[in-house]
Amino acid sequence: MKFNKAFWRDVRFLKWAGQIAFLLFIFNLISNFVSQAIENLNATNLPFSWRFLGTTPGVLISEGFVTYPESGLQALQVGMANMLRIAISGIFVATILGTVIGVARLSKNWVVQRSSSGLVETVRNIPLLVQIFFWQAVILSFPRPEEIDRGEMIFDISAKGIAFPWLDAQETSWLFGVWFILSFIAARRIFKWRVSVMESEGREAYPGIASFITFIAWNVGGWFGGYKAVGVIGFVASLLSDGFELLPRIGIQSLIIFIGFYYSYKYISKEIKRTRSAENRGILTDDDIFKIIMAGLLVLILAIGLFLPFGITISDFLVGDEPFFKADWGIPQFLDGVQNRLNWELTGEPFTLSYPEIIQAGQSKFSRYSPDVGKVMSVGYFATWMGVIIYTSVFISEVVRSGIMAVAKGQSEAGLSLGLKRSTLLRLIVLPQALRIMLPPMGNQYLNLAKNTSLGIAVAFPEIVAVGQTIYNQEGQTVAVFLIWMAFYSTVSLVLSSIINYYNRKMKMVER
Amino acid sequence: MQDNKTLESPPEVQFAGVSRWLKENLFSSLSSSILTVLSIAAVVSVFRAIIGFFISPEREWTAVTYNLQLYMVQAYPESDFIRVWITVGLLIFLLGLSWGFNSLKEKVIIKEWCDGLLKGISSFLFIVLIAPTSVDVEGTTVEVFSNNTRYICLAVGVGLILTVYLLRKTYPKNEIVRDRISFLYLSLLVGSIWIIKVPTVTFTSSNERVDPDPFLPLANTTTIPWTIIFGFMIFAYLIGSFLKAKGKNSMSRLILSSWVLAPLVIVSWIYRKPDFGMSNILTLDIPIAVTFSILGILAIRTLNSEKIVPYQRYITYGMLVLSIVIFFLPVLRQLKILFFITWLLVSVAPTIANSKESAKNLSIVWSVTVFILVLLMRGASSESLIVVPGSSIYGGFTLTWLIAFFGIAISFPFGVILALGRTSKLPVIRIICTAVIELVRSVPFITWLFFWKRYAHTLST
Structure with a gap:
């Protein structure tokens, strides 16, 4: 210079x-x-230490996949799983409910329009915490299970929660689950094929009915043994796992470093190439220099980190006694797990139906729902779930309403003048355009929903914040727990927003 | 863009064609009719459930009425309640003043007002009609809303509807100022606190709880202050309207700064009851304030004279160095801040005070600012005479509005800085700002609450 x-x-x-x-x-x-x-x-x-992740915390978590966790890490995982349970089911239900309320607010029917406006205005002006307490009070106002004799039951509400029948997963459930996901792909394929037939030959080809029949037939066939075809994945996984064990550890490390260097080289050369245009005249701006330095630096840190005894305390709990970074990242164990779950030698029905029962709670005179049969929605889960869903769905309804209203009226008039039915008009003309406007604010609402599940701590629902608080009150490792919280919530937010961004790019209008 | 009105505004209610309105808005087609019937059934049952839930004797509303003081001010000592009332009165006085000053004096046609009233009263009648007579409490049925009460409410409602309808018929075209309607509602509210009776927890002389809870009128300590404050509000409204009518436009800035100052005065002087010592104010604060205001006025006068102009820059730098030095010296806190403010004045005065008129204005603003600052700091740095064992003197609703006010005041400039940083062309600043924004917003609020609580806890141990 x-x-x-x-x-x-x-x-x-x-x-x-x-x-x-x-x-x-x-x-x-x-x-x-x-x-x-x-x-x-x-x-x-x-x-400060991470050791509490390995030791047994000796706490009882009221619900989750494990109630007496063996390690601090497992306790936190239970909390994460509980949070994700509410967040994922909440996002689905809130989207549907929000769309219904949003469309109802645009209805021409006076009663429907007025009542949904009233609902939206009431719910969104009350703090979520108050609403969660309200739902808790609602469910606690039901009689306790021991107060009324219920006999045989299918569906039941009491002060201990809501109980309903549930499908119990058997050995072959994983096989059937993969088969079930494949059925969606098959049905979609059939739908597209019939649509292309309809477009090329100009005759009615019933795409909806054809894909629905495929879906049903595929799953019925799967239930009675067809799922065994998925065992091929397990077989391939076992081959891969064997292959992985033959590779030396240094080989995997070198492979990862090689991939890192390759991508950083590609990135840097792309950045340099980009500036060699007529308008940039090969001049690198501060930004470009910074990006190039960062790309090189990151891959260097990766390379050094993989060969150094980096953060012994972290690797301790990852691999046990080995002081070095685990180079295979647990891939063989994962593949073995896949092989065991997707094994074509397994037989039997994938799911069985079980009904809830009331049992005595320990030696006390109180009773509760049996945790083994049926499914119980606990008070904390119900209050958090309900509060979060109702609260988010009114915001989603506003997003939906604004999205639909932002589509120019001429569009629907044009569709009507072409002779489209109202439902077809909505599906083919209004909604695709509305969706484009709705997606970014919708993503924000999903993020809010995911974050708001943390209020479950107020009604003793053991999600990640509540479990983390229990653990740091016991072990004193506040900083470590806070770091885990931040990492977890940032990951959830990033994943959610990248999904939304992916759809946003896909739906974006092609501009020339 | 389509016309929003067609979708948003509810269909006009026309009494002439009720059947036509019903046909158009409720029963336009078979599906619409089914929807109407279903949604009416849903609305009625949901309302019945919610009303039953809230008026059930299991809800124990006396816990609210008995502890209302706790909700409002928590543990603030009762002997110093006059301070709370002064706070409320000050804020409501300011509210009335700015209302009167900024009011557009909009006029409403009596017919439209009556239509709104009719809607409100009919919603009330609807709720009275569908409210459940009895609720189920632990297996037994308890009457909560007797039919006699229902009939009385219905009669009152129908009477009101008739009155409003007559009013609407008699003066269909006349207009009324909207503020008067608001004051009418407010005076009804204030009047009602003299009349209504609420269930309250009471104890006999032998300290046994009276059962059932008797309905008692509100205490005089509630009704009298609210009535006086309401009077003050009307008074302030009249002053505001008067000032507006006189065309005193500089008042708008004064009102705005009073809104900024009021919470500070409340926090430093009114709510804390500072143990300031009159001698401190007389021998320390007033001399300091007088000195600095004279210094500032001198600076404003002289900085623009031709002899000084070439040295302006050196004076500004000198003042900055001086204030930094004084900041690290063990002197009164008031002095440290006053020197910084003087530096600000010296650096802006040549640009602002470029004419005689503006120099005069700036001098007045400067002197007032200095006096207010000195007095505020005296109040804030003195010992508080009000001590609440085991908690802060701020609690309940007081804490809510104080946190809301100071939160907005602090977070807005901070947010602007972060936003500017995120759009900066300098990569380091942009990346740090982006990282802070993304990290903070992706983690739930309650986590940050615990984080700062634990951090403060770590520092204090």
């Missing part, structure tokens, strides 16, 4: 000096912040 005046007055120098100063300032701020906390933790005889 050539400076033609005093360098401290050169804007290039000032820009970078300022940024470095800012970086140092932020770094100093954070390190002060962290070191203060760590110093104080050390003073209280509780130095």
Whole structure:
């Protein structure tokens, strides 16, 4: 770089000096912040460590796939699973409910329109926490299970929750599950094929009916043994797993590093190539230099990290005694698991139906639902789920309403003048355009829903925040638990927003 | 874009063609009729369930009426309640003032007002009609809303409807100022607190709870202050309207700054009851304030004179260095801040005070600011005479509005800084700002609550 005046007055120098100063300032701020906390933790005889992830916490989690977790990590995993249960089912139900309310608000029927507006205005002006407490109070106002004799039951509500029949997964359920997912793909294929027939030959080819029949036939055939075809995946997995065990550890590390270097090389060369256009004239901006440096730096850190005893405490719980990073990332174990679950030698029905029962709670005079048969929606789950769903669905309804209203009226008039039915008009003309407008705000609502599940702590629903709090109250490892919370919620948000972004790109209008 | 009105606004109610309206909006087709019947059934049953839930004796509403004081101010000592009332009165006075000043004096046609009233009263009648007579409490049926009460409510409602309908018929074209309607509603509200009776927990002389809970009128300590405050509000509204009519447009800035100042005054002086010591104010604060206001006025006068102009820049830099030095010296906190403010004044005064008129205005603003700042800091840095054992003096609704106010005031500029940083062309700043934004917004609020609580806890141990 050539400076033609005093360098401290050169804007290039000032820009970078300022940024470095800012970086140092932020770094100093954070390190002060962290070191203060760590110093104080050390003073209280509780130095920062990840060891609690491996030890048994000895706490009881009221619901989840494990109630007496063996390790801190497993306890947190139960919390994550509980949170995801509410978030995923909540997103589906809230979308459907929100669409219904949104369409109802646009209805020409006075009663429907007025009552849905009233619902939206009431629900969205009350804090979510209050609503969750309300739903808890509602379910607690039902009589306790021991107060009324119920006899044989199929569906039941009491102060202990809601019980209903449930499909119990058997050995072959994984096989059938994969078969079930494949059925969607098959039905979609048939639908597209019939549509193409309809378009090319100009005759009615019944795409909807054909794909529905395929779906039913595929699954009925699967239930009575057809699912065994999925065992091929398990067989391939076993071959892969054997292959992996033959590879030396150094080979896997080198492979990962090679892939890293390859992609960083491609990225850098793409960035440089991009600037060689007429308008950029081969000049690299600050941004480009920064991106290139970062791409190189990241792959270097990856390469060094893979060969160093990096973070012994982390690897301790990943592999046990080995002080080195686990180089195969647990892939053989995963493949073995796939092989065991998707084994074509397994037989029997994939699911059996079981009904809820009321049993005595320990030696006390109280009774509760049996955890083994049927499915029980506990009070905490119900209150959180209901609160989150109703609260989010009114916001989704506003998104839906604005999306539909933003489609120009001329579009639907044009469709009507072509002689389309109202349902076809909605499906083919209005909704595709409305969806494009609705998607980004909808994604925001999904993120809000996922975050709002953390309020379940108020009604003692053991999701990740509640479990984490229990654990740090016991072990004193607040900083570690906070880091896990942040990592978990950031991952959930990132995954959700990348799904939404993917659909957004797919739905975007092709612009020329 | 399509005409929003066609979708949003409810269909006009026309009394002339009720059957036509019903046909168009409720029974236009077979599916619409089925939808109407189903949704009416759904609305009625949901309302019945919700009303039954809320008026059931299991809900124990006396827990709310008995603890209302706790909800409002938590553990604030009762002997100092006059301070709470002054706070409320100050804020409502300001509300009335800005209402009167900014009111557009819109006029409403009596017919339209009556239509709104009719809608409201008929919703009330609807709820009275469908409210359940009795609810199920642990297997036994308890009467909660007797039919006699229902008939009385219905009679009152029908009477009101007739009155409003007559009013609507008699003066269909006359107009009324909207603010008067609001004051009518408010005075009805204030009047009602003298009349209504609420169930309250009471104890006999031998300290046994009276059962069932008797309905008692509200205490005088509630009704009298609210009535006085309401009077003040009307008074403030009249002052505001008067000032507006006189065309005092500078008042709008004064009202805005009072809104900014009021919470600060409340926090530093009214709510805390500071142990300031009159001698401190007389010997320390007033001399400091007088000195600084004179200094500032001198600066405003002289900085634009031709002799000083070449040295302006050096004076500004000198002032900055001086204020930084003083910031690290062990002197009164008031001085540290005043020096910084003086530096700000010195750096902006030459641009703002470029004419005689504006120099005069700036001098007035400066002196007032200095006095207010000194007094606020005196109040905030003095010991509080009100001590609440085991908790803060802020609690309940007071805490809610204080946090809301200061939260908005602090988060808005901070948000602007982050937004600017995110759009910056400098990569380091942009990436750090983006990281902060994405991290904070992807993690739920309650997690941050625990985080800062635990962090404060770690620092204090």
